[in-house]
Amino acid sequence: MIHILPVADLSDYKEVLKKCRKGEPVYLTQEGRGRFVLMDIEDYDGSQAGKSRMETSFDPQLVDRYKSKSQIARVLTETWTEQHLYCPLCGWPSLSKFPNNREVADFYCPNCKSQFEQKSKNGPLGKKIAGGAYHSFIRRISENHNPDFFLMSYSLKSMRVEALYFIPKFFFVPEIVEERKPLSEHARRAGWVGCNILLSQIPVQGRIPIIENGVFLEKQGVLAQVKKAQEMRLENVAARSWLLDILQCVNQMEERDFTLDQMYAFENWLGARHPQNHNIRAKIRQQLQKLRDGGVLLFLGDGHYRKIFSPDEPENP
Numbered sequence: 001m002i003h004i005l006p007v008a009d010l011s012d013y014k015e016v017l018k019k020c021r022k023g024e025p026v027y028l029t030q031e032g033r034g035r036f037v038l039m040d041i042e043d044y045d046g047s048q049a050g051k052s053r054m055e056t057s058f059d060p061q062l063v064d065r066y067k068s069k070s071q072i073a074r075v076l077t078e079t080w081t082e083q084h085l086y087c088p089l090c091g092w093p094s095l096s097k098f099p100n101n102r103e104v105a106d107f108y109c110p111n112c113k114s115q116f117e118q119k120s121k122n123g124p125l126g127k128k129i130a131g132g133a134y135h136s137f138i139r140r141i142s143e144n145h146n147p148d149f150f151l152m153s154y155s156l157k158s159m160r161v162e163a164l165y166f167i168p169k170f171f172f173v174p175e176i177v178e179e180r181k182p183l184s185e186h187a188r189r190a191g192w193v194g195c196n197i198l199l200s201q202i203p204v205q206g207r208i209p210i211i212e213n214g215v216f217l218e219k220q221g222v223l224a225q226v227k228k229a230q231e232m233r234l235e236n237v238a239a240r241s242w243l244l245d246i247l248q249c250v251n252q253m254e255e256r257d258f259t260l261d262q263m264y265a266f267e268n269w270l271g272a273r274h275p276q277n278h279n280i281r282a283k284i285r286q287q288l289q290k291l292r293d294g295g296v297l298l299f300l301g302d303g304h305y306r307k308i309f310s311p312d313e314p315e316n317p
């Protein structure tokens with residue numbers, strides 16, 4: 001049913017909102033003419049206005065006056081994000097940009113206030129991507145001050161975003177940050193130490209695709225996957241390192257069902273990553289329980305486990 005109401009009815013906005021349901025927009029008139037439409041956010045996403053937002057192409061007119069390749073890339077990618085990307089945490093249809101040259105975040109959600117840092121690369125992302133300064137990056141991770149992340153692969157040839165991943169901030173642990181060699185004494189910033197983010201070491205559950213092959217994936221599915229990943233959230237960075245390492249091991253099991261003995265096969269690898277821990281097996285069991293509580297695993301009893309969350313089948317227990 002379509003509702004047409006005068007704008008003045010908004011003074012009793014609760015009544016107006018009650019009428020606005022999925023598939024039932026409310027048209028608001030001013031002096032007898034239609035002026036505004038109030039609609040359910042899912043209707044908006046499926047509408048023409050929503051579809052032009054779900055556009056992965058860059059606008060070439062933006063960079064007419066630029067010469068430098070890095071500047072062109074920055075303007076194209078940042079403007080695109082501001083105009084076309086939604087908030088993967090609350091679903092809000094747009095993001096806002098912080099002023100340039102802030103050390104930490106690039107964008108924020110005007111609705112839920114989440115902050116995002118964006119790293120982008122011309123061509124496929126590969127195994128690692130350059131981050132910022134090493135020491136401040138590690139410090140922000142340890143103090144839980146790092147923002148959530150967007151990783152973008154774009155193409156200046158096809159002038160569009162090819163792939164975009166959302167990485168929730170708690171998937172960042174020091175183990176995935178690689179220290180680079182200090183810049184040589186001849187460099188402009190001699191002695192500066194940068195870092196690489198090792199993408200291949202982030203568990204798949206924490207690399208949530210929003211765009212693949214130049215196409216937006218279905219939004220509700222993305223939001224569901226993000227919500228699922230949030231359930232694994234841990235504030236303490238040491239606990240997080242353990243949980244993500246165990247998750248990496250679980251992801252390496254080819255079969256959906258596996259046993260505790262199979263997990264114990266990772267004992268040496270885990271021991272090398274956590275040399276201060278002397279009871280790796282107990283830690284494995286403890287972390288498997290956390291993955292169960294986070295909805296990743298089912299305990300089948302008697303040292304048997306079943307994966308119930310993998311990116312390919314997020315909704316299929």
Ligand SMILES: [Zn+2]
Binds near residue numbers: 114
């Ligand atoms: Zn939001």
